[in-house]
Amino acid sequence: MSARYNSVARLVSPGRFILACDAVSEELPPDFVRIRIEFCGVCGTDRSFYLGHRDEGYPISLGHEHCGTIVGVGDHVTTYQVGDFVAIDPNFRCGSCRYCRIGAGHLCESSTINWYSNRGYAKFIDIKASYLLKLPEYRSRHLGALVEPLSVAINATDISKCTLAEEPTLVLGAGGIGTLLIFNLLEAQDGDIWIYDKARHKTAALKDLYPSRIKILDSADDRVFSVVFEATGSSDGFLHGCARLAKLGRLVVVSRYHSDEPAIPDRLPWKQPNIYFVHLNGNGDSFHKAAALMKSSWSPDHDHLLSFHPLSNIDKVFAEYGSDHANKKIITME
Template sequence: MSGACVNTVAILLEPGRFSFASRQLEEEVAPGYVRIKINYCGVCGTDKSFYLGHRNEGYPVSLGHEHCGVIKAAGAGVINLQPGSQVVIDPNFRCGQCHYCRQKKGHLCVRGGEQHYTNRGYAGYIDIHYSYVHKLPAYRKDHIGALVEPLSVALHAVALSNVSGRKGEILVLGCGGLGSLLIFALLEITGADVYIHDHNDYKVDQLRSLYPDRIKAPMAGQRFQLIFEATGASRGFRQACDLLDKCSRLVVLSRYHADEPFIPERLPWKQPEIILCHLNGDSIHMADAAALLADNWSTQHDNLLSFHSFEDINNVFANYGKIKSNKKIITHEQL
């Protein structure tokens, strides 16, 4: 049972224009669903692609999939999720029964396109099936929950890379939200130093200030055995191919919605492995990401973040490239 409340959702009507739509939520929460008051939702490169019109799956569309908040009510049949619990949402539906789910590849679930929720994360509330929802540990600040889903994608990439079994130096290209969380993961769970590059110097500087002894800048002519490409641009893929050593591995986290890259002509001469990291892999990565943040995300790490009011969402997207932070987060909290 839930008291009636009004839900306001930011709807992308067309490229470049969000509009706010409000409606009264149902008094009863449906069986198997929970109602969550959304406090924070990160801005992902995929959201930006929709905003720019580079990815068009039909407008209008509700966006935002890095959301966290507090459960306000639970429908019949929901167990282990009680009102008052701080939670995060895995945006990927997993049936638990298909071949891919049984192989711990639920991000490839044959029913993954199903949507058992009322709206996405740029909203005041969401009614969503309990299977998407994960309880959070006790964080020092609630906004840390908005980092769990993108960090789970980074952990999937680390798992695919077999970083512990490879020798040679590691390079991360792209220090936006996903790239920064990937760098955080690599530095916190491996003993390796990491080379990083981004065309925005301030992003590199922010990360280097956190890890001055472990972050390095690539040198001219240097080649790498392991590269993570998280630039979101085809030029980043081409740069990664140029910097690969022979018999190396390239893990691609980018989505090239506007400009698909091509395989450089001489790349086969290096005989590299190229792995595409799709979504966050096994759902265990959500739990691992939540725990890693609880143990290692410090007040100093918050310097990578900027916070923006829900009502200002149009300005955030319109001025995305001018906002000097590695990761942008939309919030309903008082700034």
Template sequence: MRNMHAVVYNGKSLILVEKPCRKIRPDEVLLKIAVCGVCGTDIKIIAGQSHAAPPVVLGHEFCGSVVEKGKDVTDLNIGDFVAVDPNIACGHCQYCRRGQVNLCENLKALGVDIDGGFAEYCVAPAGQCFHMPLKTDPLQATLLEPLSCALYGFQKAAIKAAESVLIFGGGMIGILMLKLARLSSARQVIVVEPDANRRKLCLKMGADLVYDSGDRNVKAILDATQGGAEVVIECAGAPLAVEQALRMIKNGGRLVIFGVSPAGQKIPIVPYEIYRRDINIIGSFLNPFTFKNAVDLLVTGRIKLNGLDIKAFGLTDIQVAFENQKRQKSLKTVIDLR
């Protein structure tokens, strides 16, 4: 039996332990983890604000190579480099049967309900693994999970030619949305972000215009978009941003609520305005059937995820890494196990 170092969430905090790798089932593979991203959700789990099933190894944004495979696994080989879609749907509940796997009533996620990627090894169903060329940069492959989620929200925004896209939040997710919007035929892409360094990075990543989130900029944005953006994508996870977004959206526009606002926080909405202005308010949760597309965008070079401010830590520095992500000291924090 193989032993490994892993970071276990015990319901209160993170502890580095040594534990045996679980035996794989016929349809599973054992992965040697290369890189695993620290997500905002991980921070929320530790703070008791997001669900997890302790004791569990956290980490749901990871890639690695196949070191063992079950006897029923036919499309993966030892040595293959893969990224993992952590969200495992049951396949038989009412939502799964309708193809809405992100709404699965029995959804289990690697790194949330089942042991995930903050470890030297992880067991994953082969069906959750996406094969990529060996030359793929693991630091970029780690961003495929968030990219697949962004892609789902982006597809729901259904951007048409010459539309104006306004993105709230210039963090990692905002930048992924920005990159997707740059691939579309939008006439302009604008980012609203309070942090000056991040605004600078957004310009470098292709934003046409960037603004601070202050109310004083509402008029400037309305002017720049000829009275509001057709599409607004909220990636800040701030109820106030949703409120602002409704003031900056054109009549007939679509607002995608992608950012994770604190549960229970409310904002005032005037139903008459939504009716009279013909506004579509759209939710977006997880990544149903978008992981393959995200992989294709990365491996074909259509989306390049280099040049981002990614800070890497070792597994033993997990506490520092979580602190780094929590304080948003870099755009993205990862655990590099190579």
């Protein structure tokens, strides 16, 4: 491997990214690979750091929905080789702690160990090979950036045990994770679905893709649902989900609340609901499912839900986040 310089977008304070230029060593730890990152999705968690709702110290590198090509392998790596196109599951799983043993590796006791040089808003990353999944040949490489968030959506769907053909189902929020929830539900099952987002252009874009299977909920409509997926990222969305829930209903919370933790409404217990908080992508099986579903079902028409932005414009992407009408934003490294 020849020496390179790495461009890394670092958040140095709330509302301010800088592009740093780091020297890259020619040496790799024996169980690491070096990846040239090609695409990285923008997640609501990244935005919460940008807004200052989470503070884990600055500067910090962000981006965890990344994919790219392996350009170097350590001496002990045998399962991957230079040229492999891979997605990165950001969840470290030791394989031996109590949570890993019971199939809850996303809660691994060693999950905070970060075996990588930086996160996904960068040109290169050095990372332990256990984080990787080799991807199939996609019609376009940007689909790899959707694998990790889709794996979270698949895990949420699995937890819900939702059956569209038999249960009235609502997805609140049509941003990145909400869009992938809707995509997974409609591609994996028969039946229709209700959706709601304050940004009507986002629900309209999804309705255009699935005109006979999506129903857009009007805020004045007082109907209730057996299953509600809450993916708005706001406490107002959580309260809306509680209000829409039928008796004995299932509320599946995919949002991560960083600035305004919601309280349980006083009357909600009367419905005897089941509430599930989805954390990451579960035991990791959903990562493989997501890679396969992107290959089989994400069409060129679905690409109209996406917008693409160069790494050099990352500060503008976050500063003008609300003015971009795409359901999902992706940073490109080219």
